[in-house]
Amino acid sequence: KDDDDGESGVAVKTRTRTKRPPLYKVLLLNDDFTPMEFVVHILERFFGMSHAQAFEIMLTVHKRGVAVVGVFSHEIAETKVTQVMDFARRHQHPLQCTMEKE
Numbered sequence: 769k770d771d772d773d774g775e776s777g778v779a780v781k782t783r784t785r786t787k788r789p790p791l792y793k794v795l796l797l798n799d800d801f802t803p804m805e806f807v808v809h810i811l812e813r814f815f816g817m818s819h820a821q822a823f824e825i826m827l828t829v830h831k832r833g834v835a836v837v838g839v840f841s842h843e844i845a846e847t848k849v850t851q852v853m854d855f856a857r858r859h860q861h862p863l864q865c866t867m868e869k870e
């Protein structure tokens with residue numbers, strides 16, 4: 769858009785920079801106690817994965833210690849983390865779920 773520079777009356781091109789909101793990775797952490805089936809259930813229930821997909825990601829976390837289970841806006845990522853942590857706590861499993869800026 770052309771903006772007058774206010775002094776000389778010269779039009780100056782001003783570019784409007786539109787920043788996309790940052791995205792956040794939701795991470796699931798391994799532990800020695802949470803049952804595998806429980807983790808699979810969480811991935812199906814809160815992350816919309818198929819059983820096969822959920823099983824695969826669960827095994828990745830089990831073997832490597834951590835995996836990204838989804839990428840979301842800040843608010844959605846926060847909701848996912850809260851849902852997983854609350855559900856795990858209610859079932860008395862030590863499962864940990866966190867988020868980090870992509």
Ligand code: TYC
Binds near residue numbers: 800807826
């Ligand atoms: N390591 C757990 C077990 O052997 C399974 C597990 C997988 C736990 C993924 C947490 O995020 C996790 N029962």
